[in-house]
Amino acid sequence: MDKFRISGGRPLKGRVSISGAKNSALPCMAAAVLTPETVILHNLPYVRDIITQRRLLEDIGATVLTPELRTHKITAAHIELFEAPYELVKTMRASVLALGPLLARFGKAKVSLPGGCAIGTRPIDLHLAGFEKLGAEVKLEAGNVVARAPRDGRLRGGEIHFEKITVTGTENLMMAATLAWGRTTLYNAAREPEITDLAELLNKMGARIRGAGTSTIQVDGVEALGGAEHTIIPDRIEAGTFIIAAAMTAGELEIKDCRPEHSAALIAKLREAGVELQELNPTTLHVGGAMKLTASDVTTQPHPDFPTDMQAQYMALMTQAQGRSQIVETVFENRFMHTSELQRMGARIHIDGSRATVDGVTRLTGAPVIASDLRASASLVLAGLVAEGETVVDRVYHIDRGYEKIEAKLRAVGADIERVRESVTAPPGATAEADAAVV
Ligand code: UD1
Numbered sequence: 128m129d130k131f132r133i134s135g136g137r138p139l140k141g142r143v144s145i146s147g148a149k150n151s152a153l154p155c156m157a158a159a160v161l162t163p164e165t166v167i168l169h170n171l172p173y174v175r176d177i178i179t180q181r182r183l184l185e186d187i188g189a190t191v192l193t194p195e196l197r198t199h200k201i202t203a204a205h206i207e208l209f210e211a212p213y214e215l216v217k218t219m220r221a222s223v224l225a226l227g228p229l230l231a232r233f234g235k236a237k238v239s240l241p242g243g244c245a246i247g248t249r250p251i252d253l254h255l256a257g258f259e260k261l262g263a264e265v266k267l268e269a270g271n272v273v274a275r276a277p278r279d280g281r282l283r284g285g286e287i288h289f290e291k292i293t294v295t296g297t298e299n300l301m302m303a304a305t306l307a308w309g310r311t312t313l314y315n316a317a318r319e320p321e322i323t324d325l326a327e328l329l330n331k332m333g334a335r336i337r338g339a340g341t342s343t344i345q346v347d348g349v350e351a352l353g354g355a356e357h358t359i360i361p362d363r364i365e366a367g368t369f370i371i372a373a374a375m376t377a378g379e380l381e382i383k384d385c386r387p388e389h390s391a392a393l394i395a396k397l398r399e400a401g402v403e404l405q406e407l408n409p410t411t412l413h414v415g416g417a418m419k420l421t422a423s424d425v426t427t428q429p430h431p432d433f434p435t436d437m438q439a440q441y442m443a444l445m446t447q448a449q450g451r452s453q454i455v456e457t458v459f460e461n462r463f464m465h466t467s468e469l470q471r472m473g474a475r476i477h478i479d480g481s482r483a484t485v486d487g488v489t490r491l492t493g494a495p496v497i498a499s500d501l502r503a504s505a506s507l508v509l510a511g512l513v514a515e516g517e518t519v520v521d522r523v524y525h526i527d528r529g530y531e532k533i534e535a536k537l538r539a540v541g542a543d544i545e546r547v548r549e550s551v552t553a554p555p556g557a558t559a560e561a562d563a564a565v566v
Contacts, residue, residue, distance in 0.1 A: 129527075131520040131534055133511035134543040135493060139378035141540035145366045145385040146172035146531040147197065147359035151321040153221045154298040155328050155359060156180045159201035160189065160228035161305060162332055164354030166201045171359055173197065175528045179219045183211060187225070206233065213239035213270070219528070220295075223251050226274065227299035230263060231306040234280030237273045253293050257300040260285040261307055284309030284348055292317050292429040297344070298325055304346035305334040313344040319430040320389040324360045331355035361410075363389040364436045365530060368505050370394075370414050371440045372537065374402040375447050375513050379415030380540060387412055392433045396441075399423045400448055422450030422487060427458050439465045439506035445485040446474040447513060454483040465503035468496040472510050472518065493518040498525045505530065512542055519547075 147170035157180070159166035171177050173196055181191050181199065188207035192200040209229050211222040216239045229236035240251070255265045255272060262283035263274045276282050284307045287300055297317040302325075304311035316322070318340055326339030332355040335347040366385040373380035374397065387394060387406050394404055394412075400423040403416035422445060427435040435458035445452045446469065456462045463483055466476050471494050475486040493516035498504030504526040511518030520526075523546070526533055534544045 128521065128549055129523050130547045130549070131508060131511070131523050132545050132547055133493070133508065133514075133518045133520065135491070135512055135514035135516065135518065137512070137541050137543055138376045139373050139380055139512070139537070139540040139542060142381040142383055143369050143536050143540055144383045145361045145369070146170075146174075148172070148321060148324070148362040148364075149174055149176055149529045150294070150319075150364075151324040152177055152359045153180050154224050154295070154302070154321065154325045155357060156184060156199065156201060157224040157228050158302055158325060158328055158332070159184070160187070160203045160206065160225065161232050161302060161329075162352040162354060163204040164202070166328075166332065166354055167356040168199050168201070169197060169356070169358040171197050171199055172362060172531045174531050175524070176219050176221065179215060180221070183215050183222055183225060186212070186215070187229075209233055209235050210237035210271070211239065216240070220250070223254065224295055224299055224302075226254065226258070226272075227301075227303035230258060230274050230276060231282060231303045234276035235274070237271050239271050240267075251296070253289055253291060253296045254299045257287045257289070257296065258282075258303060260287045261300070261303055261311065282307035282348075284311040284346075287311065287313050289313065289315040294319050294321065294429075297322055301326065301336065301339070301344060301346060302329065304348060305329055305336070305352060306350075307346075307348035309348055311346045311348070313346070314342070316342050316344045317429060318342060320360055320363065320386070328355060328357040331357060360389070361385045363393075364434065364502070366390060366412070367393050367434075367437045368440050368509070368530070369536075370397060370402065370404065370412065371444045372509055372512060373414040374418055374420065375444055375509055377418060378541070380413075381407070382412040382414065384410055385412060386410065392431055393437055396423060396425055396433055400444070420444070420448035420487075422448045422452035422485070424453040426455040429458065435459055435462065436502050438462060439502045440509055442466070442476070442483060442485060443469065443506040443509040446476075446487050446489045446491060446510065448487045450487060452485045452487070454485065456481050456483075464499040465506045468499075468503075468507055469510055471496060472514055474510070490515060492516055495519045495521065498522045501525050501529045505533075508533065508537075508544070511544070512537070
């Protein structure tokens with residue numbers, strides 16, 4: 128398992144280019160299953176989850192060509208398997224995104240359930256309830272969810288009211304509805320930019336979707352979808368992580384190829400906390416100047432509010448801000464796994480249920496720490512960049528799932544960080560276990 132060795136204390140300076148959004152690329156890749164024609168996707172990030180999703184597509188019979196590193200040409204003309212197997216679902220929960228497209232086009236799909244609790248409390252219960260609303264029969268068989276469309280093999284349009292906002296749930300149902308008979312309306316839908324990006328691709332493929340990006344999405348089913356070409360939006364979480372890296376190290380970064388309008392809540396919060404941010408043009412942000420970081424409270428919420436995927440990194444920032452801040456996590460339970468590691472580096476953080484209280488400013492000191500999930504690992508890297516001495520972040524396979532060559536990008540702007548390669552790689556199950564709380 129690879130590690131990062133970081134020597135803290137260097138301000139970051141220079142330019143960094145943001146990769147494509149993993150969370151948009153994953154559903155867009157799954158969408159290619161909706162058509163026998165070729166879907167060409169550009170600007171895919173070169174991260175582990177994309178490789179896993181590609182493997183899933185190839186396992187079920189799709190052909191994936193890579194004419195360039197960041198371009199995939201996906202053709203799902205001959206699908207032979209209609210399932211996302213346990214082996215893949217346990218390493219990446221987003222594999223459940225195969226369900227909607229398989230069910231819509233072939234009338235059947237099977238997906239293994241990750242973990243071991245009752246179906247009612249599973250984090251895909253809302254996806255399944257939605258499929259049932261579209262006329263599917265959903266059963267649990269030997270740890271798998273097996274879904275079937277009505278006898279004629281085609282889903283029926285329906286009204287789906289999501290009890291709770293779910294990002295991949297909205298994506299799964301939106302994809303399923305594209306080939307259903309009649310109209311589907313999704314209420315209380317997620318509004319993330321990744322939903323809008325997926326809808327844009329689906330509409331290019333011939334789908335009839337309106338309202339993506341709002342909480343009511345209407346899909347008029349069509350008989351078939353065709354090929355399309357699409358460029359994935361930039362990763363707003365990677366952009367946010369680099370903004371915080373610049374702010375924490377009192378550095379100066381130009382963040383290129385991003386979309387500031389996708390990060391409005393984060394940018395507003397960071398400005399409130401004293402981060403100097405300027406929008407140089409619609410795709411470039413400048414961070415830097417005389418920054419005096421001050422504590423500012425935050426509560427995570429679905430988009431357009433402050434993203435849960437930035438909570439861990441924001442907590443690292445708050446250890447360097449003057450005063451006491453409260454960070455409330457409302458989207459996921461158990462998403463404070465980075466806290467104990469930050470405490471080992473000297474951070475003063477108190478957890479009470481879903482609320483973390485951070486007291487700053489703390490002089491962090493380097494320590495060996497263990498990454499527990501994707502965004503938690505990012506917060507440990509950020510802490511390492513300002514800590515005195517050496518920080519060794521273990522289990523960086525978590526960060527490799529979603530950040531493209533983070534150590535190379537950080538090194539290019541002045542960080543002292545290196546990857547220490549170890550010959551033993553993580554067993555596939557190891558990632559899933561530790562990632563159980565979040566996708
Ligand atoms: C997606 C993102 C993830 C991000 C999260 C919230 C992808 C691949 N992943 O995950 O990075 O952290 O959105 O912004 O896009 N829930 C249920 N039942 C369901 C579905 C969800 O109870 O059927 C709950 C979850 O446990 C969680 C909340 O709803 O508490 C939100 O989860 P959801 O939006 O579905 O997250 P993901 O789509 O899995």
